[in-house]
Amino acid sequence: MRTLLFSAVLLSGIACAQSPVDVQKVLQRDFQARGQATMERVVQDGLQRVCTDTHDRPPSELARQLEADQMKTIDFPQGSLIGDWKRGERIAQGGRGLTWNDKPGAGEGSCYNCHQLAPQEMSHGTIGPTLLRFGWMRGNGPEMQRYVYGKIYNAKAYNLCSQMPRLGYSGTLTSEQIKDLVGLLLDPESPVNKQ
C-alpha cells in the first residue's frame, strides 16, 4: 500500500517533542473501517507525522529530504500532459472519491472546494491560491506541464506540509484525469485562461 519513504534517523529527533497523548492508539481504538476507508488510513506515514508534530513547520533540511522522497512517487507520463480541459472542468467541480460512502475508483478533484479556476464559477473556495489565468500567466511548455502534473499527483513533493491532498498518490485520480486537469489549467482554450 503506502510506502514509507522517510529517514528514520532524521525523524527520531522530532518524535520526542510529541504531546503526551497517544493519538495513534486512540484512533486505533475509536475508529472502525467502513467501505473503502480502511483502518490503514489512521496509521500516519512519515510526512503526516512530521507535519503533525511540527504544526506544519518542518525543519528545512528534513523537509527537503522528505519532499525528494515524495517526488520519487510521481510517475510522469511521456509526451504532452495537456488533456481535455472540458473533462478537466467536470473533474474540478466534483467532490467525490475516497470517502467511506464513495465507490472505490470513482474519484474527482474537489478543486473548486479550495481554488478559484474558471471565472464563471463564483462558488469557489480560498484555502488554496487562485488559479485564475494560470496558463496565461505561466505559459504551457513541457516544464510547466510537468510541474502542474506533479503538483496534482503529489503536492507534498513540492511543499511537504501543504494542505492539498496527494490526488494521484492517494489513488483519488487516475493519470488520465490529472492530464485533463493539466489541460484545464494550461490549455489556452480553457476558460481558466480565456479573457
Next chain:
Amino acid sequence: MTRRSLLAFLGLLLAKPLSVLAAWNEQAFGAKTAPDALKGIGASAAAPSKDIVIEAPQIAENGAVVPIEISSNVPGTTAIAVVIEKNPFPLAGRFEFKEGALPFVKLNVKMGETSDVRVVAFAGGKQFSATREIKVTIGGCGG
C-alpha cells in the same frame, strides 16, 4: 354555495378521494413554462409594478431553501402568485387574501437553478407583476 363547498359536495357524491375536495389549479401548477403558468392563473397581461415588494437574498447558498418575503402595496390586492421562471413547474403558489388579511406572505421555496422570481398581484380585476433574480450557488462541504 361556494366553489369549494360545491366541489366538496360533488366529491362526496362521487366518493372521490379527499384530494379533490379543495380547489387546486391543476392546469396552472402543471404548466412547464412561465408563460403557460401565468396564463393558467389569468395573468398573461400583468403590468409591471413598483408596488410589489420582493424581499429575498440575491444569492442563495442552497436551492433547496430560498426564503422569499412578498408584500403588495397595490391598492385592493386580493391575491398574490409566485412564479419561479426556470423551475420545471414554475408556479410555486397562489395566495388569496380575503377581508381581514394583509397582502403579505413569507415562505421558503426550492429553486433548481438561478432564475427570475416573478410575483403577480391581483387587484380590481387587473394583474401587476415584479421580478427579482436570485442566484443559486453550490455550498461548501461542511457547515
Next chain:
Amino acid sequence: MAGPMKMRATAQGGTTEVRVLMTHPMTTAQSGQPLHFIQNVTVKQNGKTVIEAEISQAVSRNPVFSFRLKGGAKGDKIEVSWLDNKGESNTIETAVA
C-alpha cells in the same frame, strides 16, 4: 402520517403576525420519490377564512409561512390547516398572544 405543526400568533401595532410550521416531506416529481406535497393551506381568524393558498411541490420541505392579519386582539383564535395531494391533512389552532 401528519407530523406536528407549530404556530405563533402575536398582535402588535394593529396587525397580527402569524408564523406557522408544518412537518411535511414536500417531495418533487424529480426526487425519485412519490410525489407528495401540500396543495392547500387555509388560515382562519375566529372561524372566518382570511387566507386561502394553493401551493406546489416547489415549497421547501417542512414548510414555514408567515402571514399578516388586520387588527386582532389577544385571545383571538387563529386556525391554520393544510391538505396534501394524498388527501392527508392537519390543523393547528392557537390564541393570539
Next chain:
Amino acid sequence: MTRFFGTIVILGLTAIPAAAQDTKKEIQKYQQMIAEGSPVELFELEGETLWKKPQGPHNVSLEKCDLGQGAGVLKGAYARLPRYFKDADRVMDLETRLLHCMTTLQGRSRDEATKRVFGNENQPSEMEYLSAYVAGQSRGVKLAAGNSHPKEKEAYELGKALFFHRAGGWDMSCASCHGEDNKRIRMQELPVLHKPQAARPIMATWPAYRVSNSQFKTMQWRINDCYRQMRYPEPKFASEATIALITYLTVTAAGEPYRGPGTKR
C-alpha cells in the same frame, strides 16, 4: 441523499467583479433569512414527545434522566456538556449521556439504542429529535463544558491533539479546514475553531437544522461527517475520541450564550 431535482446544480454564474464584499453580505442575508424561516422548532416538539414516551424493557420515559443537573433537570443542562459523570466514571457529551439513560433507565441494549443514530430527511433519528429538545432547553445559558475534573482535562487535551492530527487518505487534520483565518470551501466560510471568538458562535448553534438536506444534525454527526470528508475511517459513535473533540471545541467556546438549535445552509 436526495437533492432537489436529483443532482447538484452546477452553475456558470456571471462573475461580478469587485463584488466579493457584496457577495458576502448577500450570503449573510441568506443565512439570516433561513434562520428566521426555520422549521427547527418542529424537531424540538417531536423530541419532547419522545423524551416523555415510555420505551424499552422497563417501559419508562427519559424524564428521570440525569443530564448533569439532577434527575430530569433540563434547563441549562446542555450548556454544561460535555462533563464528567461520576456514575459512569467518564466524560460524556449529550448523545453519549442520552445513550447512557436509554440503557440504564429504559433497560435497552446498546446495540438497539445505537442502531440508527443518524437519520435522514424522511426519518430523523431518536437522537436527533432528543438532541433538538434538550439543547433547546439551554437557550440563553452560557456554554460551560466541564474543564476541572482530571478526566475533563484529559478529554480536552486529547481533543486538542486530535484537532491538529494529520492522517487519513488526504493527509488532513481538522485544522486543514478550520485552522486559518478568512478561508472558504466553495462559498462556505470556515471558522477557525481553535480560536474562542470563532468557536463561540458555532458551538452556540449546534445541534442544527441543515436546509441543504432538510435534516436535523447533531454534534456527533458533525464530527462523523468531517472525518468522512477527511477520508478517514469512521469514528465510533459516542467514542472517547468524538467526546474529546466535542469537549475541546465546547471548552474553547466557553462563555457564549447558547442560542440553538441553529439553522445552517
